Amino acid sequence: MRLTLGGAMGAVAHKAKLYEQVAERLADAISAGTLQPGDRLPSVRQLSLRERVSISTVLQAYLHLESLGLIETRPQSGHYVRRRERPRLAEPQVSRPASSATAVTVSGLVASVYRSMGDARMVKLGAASPAPELLPVRRLYRELNALSRESRDRSIQYDALPGCPELRQQLARRSMDWGCSLAADDFITTFGASEAIHLCLLAVARPGDTIAIESPAYYGTLQSIEALGLRALEIPCCPRNGMQMEALEAALTRRRIAAVLAVPSFSNPVGSCMPDVRRQRLVNLLDAHDVPLIEDDIYGDLHFGAERPRSCKAFDTRGNVLLCSSFSKTLAPGFRVGYVAPGRFRERVELLKFSTSVTTATVPQYAIARFLQNGGYDRHLRSLRRRLAAQVERMAEAVAEFFPEGTRVTRPSGGALLWVELPRQVDSLALSAKALEAGISIAPGPIFSARMDSYRHCFRLNCGHPWTPRIEAAMSTLGALARSLT
Amino acid sequence: MRLTLGGAMGAVAHKAKLYEQVAERLADAISAGTLQPGDRLPSVRQLSLRERVSISTVLQAYLHLESLGLIETRPQSGHYVRRRERPRLAEPQVSRPASSATAVTVSGLVASVYRSMGDARMVKLGAASPAPELLPVRRLYRELNALSRESRDRSIQYDALPGCPELRQQLARRSMDWGCSLAADDFITTFGASEAIHLCLLAVARPGDTIAIESPAYYGTLQSIEALGLRALEIPCCPRNGMQMEALEAALTRRRIAAVLAVPSFSNPVGSCMPDVRRQRLVNLLDAHDVPLIEDDIYGDLHFGAERPRSCKAFDTRGNVLLCSSFSKTLAPGFRVGYVAPGRFRERVELLKFSTSVTTATVPQYAIARFLQNGGYDRHLRSLRRRLAAQVERMAEAVAEFFPEGTRVTRPSGGALLWVELPRQVDSLALSAKALEAGISIAPGPIFSARMDSYRHCFRLNCGHPWTPRIEAAMSTLGALARSLT
Known part of the structure; x- marks a missing residue:
């Protein structure tokens, strides 16, 4: 009885609040161009009548849009779609790193x-x-507190080695959104994407080996490469379209590269996003050279456009892509819940996971699994x-x-x-x-x-x-x- | 108000139950030899009068002692201190591993x-x-659920890098029991002792280096050594007193050893416990050769005798001992909360922790910190x-x-x-x-x-x-x- 009630309340509580719904409709109109910069928004009273909500709900919605920087208030006049103050700045150009591998x-x-x-x-x-x-703190805690009824004894013990089965099942389900169709058993859960990448580097490279990376690249990755005694080869990158395939191809023919490590979707730091055609080419190229790709997809869910970019893993037919990601940028950095789908390196990564940290912590994993199960993540x-x-x-x-x-x-x-x-x-x-x-x-x-x-x-x-x-x-x-x- | 009440109820709830107190007194008498194997225990009625508890409490106490294997019930006769069925078996002898280092x-x-x-x-x-x-599951969950009142927003974010300050403060306090006097800043929290050891190996050794270990040794450690491309040199061990100093000394003079990794207190698998004099000698010997000691103290709190063994870290004057441990054997394996006090390698281990997993997960750390703060761990x-x-x-x-x-x-x-x-x-x-x-x-x-x-x-x-x-x-x-x- 209590469980049913909790479930029903949960379903109500994580629906958007009324003012958020109103704000969302206006934000949509702004991003669709229906409302242009400088346009005046309806008066509070007008909107209240039109949306059939209270005056205070409209005020809250406007405050919310203002905090997002989408609209501005002009005293004695009303609310307006914010005008850009200046023309956009130019973008940085393609990077030109040195062409030799280097210790980090x-x-x-x-x-x-x-x-x-x-x-x-x-x-x-x-x-x-x-x-x-920006994070669903209350809902995560609701799931966390539910564990005391449902998984207390289980959560105290070492988790199953590849990680919480319910979470891996949810990941499998979500993998459709990435253009993949992975099974629960394709995943191993990890302490964030960082551990996933650390394990993948250990799995595919020996000390002294060279890893090809984007330039510029995330410093945490550079540190991992340094810690494991590997060398980094920085590949030129376009701030829009990511790693340049010609440069990578030239590097692959010139020297032995143990693996390529890339962040194809919204790379860190430049935010580039590889077009599908480039992803396909990357996967084919690495297949041809028999070089694994460590794909860091940590920002993949954070696309501003309507479509989520497909992961490179979606183009992988030979198990050559090791897909790494986490919930650190979308749900709870502090929970340290990530995962890897290591393709043909699965067994090796699983062994390395065991020797590095045995298993992933139960409680944060279970809370996130419940969050995904109960809906509302999308x-x-x-x-x-x-x-x-x-x-x-x-x-x-x-x-x-x-x-x-x-x-x-x-x-x-x-x-x-x-x-x-x-x-x-x-x-x-x-x-x-x-x-x-x-x-x-x-x-x-x-x-x-x-x-x-x-x-x-x-x-x-x-x-x-x-x-x-x-x-x-x-x-x-x-x-x-x-x-x-x- | 609610907090105070919670605190008071907590204090009551984790006191031992009455039957446990009765059982404990009898168990003490058995281990002290006051009650000998084969001795008949007081009748239920006698004990009930003597201890001023109910009949059912005495029955519960006897059931509890029986489940511990300390007493047995003879039908129609009463309760007796259990007799050993046979004489003890002989112990295994000192191990004799090969004297060359080997890939794992x-x-x-x-x-x-x-x-x-x-x-x-x-x-x-x-x-x-x-x-x-055997674990305080309810109490841990009480602490976990308390987080939603007190540290919700904080726990969602990345933790401070060396780890939860309150937990490190509790570790500092407890380090007195280990014969040390460490400060909170001497600790870095980790995902179990496994990650601590993995980080220490990364910190002190380069691929191809040799690590001296006990023989036999915990397979997780062997896997870590293997994963990092290190070599293992197995040192003979006495099943009672641990690693043999003569053998280690000979090895140190014969070849370069990057580090010694030992489990001085109740080693895994043989359960040996180094006497203090041997610990002192180990630390001195390694100081003289400028070789760091990675000390795995994961079983240190589980001494059967009255005294907790001092850690080797207690004898460390030069920061040469990297002390690793966790709460996996005493509180909650699934929580993956461990720590390292890396001595003079602190900065390097902290960097490695960041690149391997950024920080330790907040929620399990905070729950254990509260458990230690609120008393009852001892x-x-x-x-x-x-x-x-x-x-x-x-x-x-x-x-x-x-x-x-x-x-x-x-x-x-x-x-x-x-x-x-x-x-x-x-x-x-x-x-x-x-x-x-x-x-x-x-x-x-x-x-x-x-x-x-x-x-x-x-x-x-x-x-x-x-x-x-x-x-x-x-x-x-x-x-x-x-x-x-x-």
């Missing part, structure tokens, strides 16, 4: 940077994490994507507004990151140091390359926070600091 | 073994895990130790009763494992295969050595389950199978 030595630098990223007093524009107000993703798209857009505008002339910025079609290219003479390490003094953390460019002398005039911005006066002030300060360094 | 190739064999260990239908005498009925440990001691004793008796002549078995002074040495001609891999067919999993000897040809006539028994007719039947079956193989 980012660790020391990363250490000093990420320590400051974790400082609670900072305005955190460094680490790539969504603000808790609805949450829709709302999260909309908010992230708005935040990324708003942050890009702030870069245009506050940063020195000649600054370029990416135009990602998903994820929550911006990559900013400052005028050549601006040193992002100096900028980072000054920003920290001002209580703002950023991720400076050099940590995104195995050679610490690259991307010195670039940095990465986290757009995971809703736009607030505090963020605006931080962006203004950052811009002024960057100007002072020109 | 246990993974394949371990895979087939541990898969069967996880099968829920098996009588699980293979994996080293405590039965859930009381739980006392009860757990008593039960494990009884179970180990009972299982050893069953080995003596059911196994072929010439069988030897260890006499550990802590932990929950027995190492059984069968007559030379019995192949434990064949025994394991036959046992699996009969629905019983064991851990066969060869997986405990880098050379898969060692310990073929040995196996490890998990004593984490309370003695029940089901376990007794399994031991009887195992014994018969072993006899059939002589």
Whole structure:
């Protein structure tokens, strides 16, 4: 009886609130172009009549749209669709990393940077994490608390080795959205995508081997490569379309490469998204060279457009793609629940998982499995994507507004990151140091390359926070600091 | 108000129940020798008067002592201190592993073994895990559910990098019991002791390096060594006193050793416990050779005697000892909460932790931190130790009763494992295969050595389950199978 009731209440409670529904319809009209920048929105009374909701619900909806940066209030006048303050900045160009493989030595630098990223007093524009107000915290806790009725004894013990069966079943179901049709047994759960990638590197490479990566690349991946005594070969990347196939092909014919590690959907830091045709070519190319692909799909669910990009795994016919991802960017970074579908390396990855951490922790896995089972993840993703798209857009505008002339910025079609290219003479390490003094953390460019002398005039911005006066002030300060360094 | 009430109820709820208190006093009298094997216990009515408790409480206490294997009921006669059925078996002798370092190739064999260990239908005498009925499941869940009031938003986000500060503070406090006085900042939390050891190996060794280990050694550690492309040098061990210092010293002068990895307190699988004087010598010896010691203290809290063994870290003056442990054997294996105090390797281990799994999952860490803060861990440990001691004793008796002549078995002074040495001609891999067919999993000897040809006539028994007719039947079956193989 109690269970049934709990289920019914749950179903009601995770429906969107009324004001969110109203806001969503307006946001749709704005993104469809029905409402243009500068257009005046209906008055509060009009909208209240039209939508058959209370005045206070309309006010809440408008406040919500304002916090997303989609509309603005003009005193004594009404609500308007926000106008962009300036024309868009140019995008960064294709990267041109050195063409030789190199040992990686980012660790020391990363250490000093990420320590400051974790400082609670900072305005955190460094680490790539969504603000808790974007995450379904209450619902996750409802699932967590339900475990005490249902899986108490089970959750205390070591989990089954490949990971919670219910979660793997949900992953199998979701894999249709990625263009795959994987089975529960194709998955092994891990402590986030980080552990998944660490295990995949261990599975496919021996110390001294070369891993081809995007340039610039996520510093955590560079650190993993460094930790395992591997070498990194940075491949040129287009900030829109990702790793350049000609450059990769040339590298593959020139030298032995143990694996390619890529983030095809909304890469970290530049946010590029490989078109399907390029994904197909990548998979074919690596099949031909018998080189495995470690695919980091952690941002795949965060597309701003209508369609989720297919994963490279969708083009994999030989089990050559090791697909890694997690719920850290969409549900709960702190829960550390990720997974890998390691293709033909499954047995080896499973053994490595056992020796590295035995099994994945039960409780966070079970809570997320229940969340997926009980529905509402897709609805949450829709709302999260909309908010992230708005935040990324708003942050890009702030870069245009506050940063020195000649600054370029990416135009990602998903994820929550911006990559900013400052005028050549601006040193992002100096900028980072000054920003920290001002209580703002950023991720400076050099940590995104195995050679610490690259991307010195670039940095990465986290757009995971809703736009607030505090963020605006931080962006203004950052811009002024960057100007002072020109 | 609600919090205060919760706290007060908590304090009452985790006090021992009345029957447990009565049973504890009798158990103390038995272990002190006040009550001898064969002695008749007071009648139910006598004890009820003496202890001023109800008849039913006394009956419960007697049932409890019976389930621990400490007393037996003779129909129409009363309760008696259990008599050992046979004289103790001889112990295994000092191990004599080959004296050359070797690449490790246990993974394949371990895979087939541990898969069967996880099968829920098996009588699980293979994996080293405590039965859930020995663990404070309710209390852990009380702490877990309290998180929704107190740390919801915080727990959703990435944790601070070295790990939950409250947990590290509790570890610092507890380190006094280990003979250390560590500070919260000396610790990094990890996903179990396994991840701690994996990170330590990465921190102190390069691929191709040699790690000196106990022989026999825990197969998980062997797998880690294998995964990282390291070599293992097995050092002879005494089943009582652990790694032999002369052999280690000779090895250190003969070749370069990157690190020593040892389980000084109740080693896995033989349960040896290094005397203090040997620990001191080990630390001095390694200091002199500038070789780090990775100390796996996972069983340290499970001493059967009155005194907890000091950790080797207690003798460490130069930061040369990397102390690893977890709550997997005492609170909740499934929670995957462990830690490392890496001494002078702290910064490197912290970086490796970040690149391997970013941070440890929040929720299980926070629950365990609250458990330690709110008291009752020591009381739980006392009860757990008593039960494990009884179970180990009972299982050893069953080995003596059911196994072929010439069988030897260890006499550990802590932990929950027995190492059984069968007559030379019995192949434990064949025994394991036959046992699996009969629905019983064991851990066969060869997986405990880098050379898969060692310990073929040995196996490890998990004593984490309370003695029940089901376990007794399994031991009887195992014994018969072993006899059939002589």
